[in-house]
Amino acid sequence: MAAPATEIIGKLMDELKTVARTETILGQEIKVGEFTLIPVSRISLGVGAGGCQGKDNHKEGEGGGGGGGVMITPIAFIVIKGDEISFHGIKRGGAMDGLFEHLPGLTEKILAKTRETEVKGKNAEPEAG
Secondary structure: OOOHHHHHHHHHHHHHHHHOOHHHHEOOOEEEOOEEEEEEEEEEEEEEEEEEEEEOOOOEEEEEEEEEEEEEEEEEEEEEEOOEEEEEEOOOOOHHHHHHHHHHHHHHHHHHHHHHHHHHHHHOOOOOO
16 A cells, blocks of 8 residues: 555645646637737645654554645747737736736727727728728
């Protein structure tokens, strides 16, 4: 039988691996007009476990325990426009913190402007020549 601490750490790591997948680090893409945004996150994992086995004159036993934690922090966006790709880091306490709060409203404004431009383009009269 595996030592209790080894078994506990193995089970914890299996569970934490399900959180720390590529889809968590590189988030689902967001389309905003002609831009595609891909959020990038940092994942920090911590694990601790302990166990023991013992025996005295009357009985024997074993025990163990463990725990783990995960922290996911947004750190950047990959921005794609046509053939151009750029990386925009997020500073903690910087201007990007406010962007996260306003992103839904900004997205709607950008999409509305894009629709407005498309409608104007369709309704424009063809140039003579």
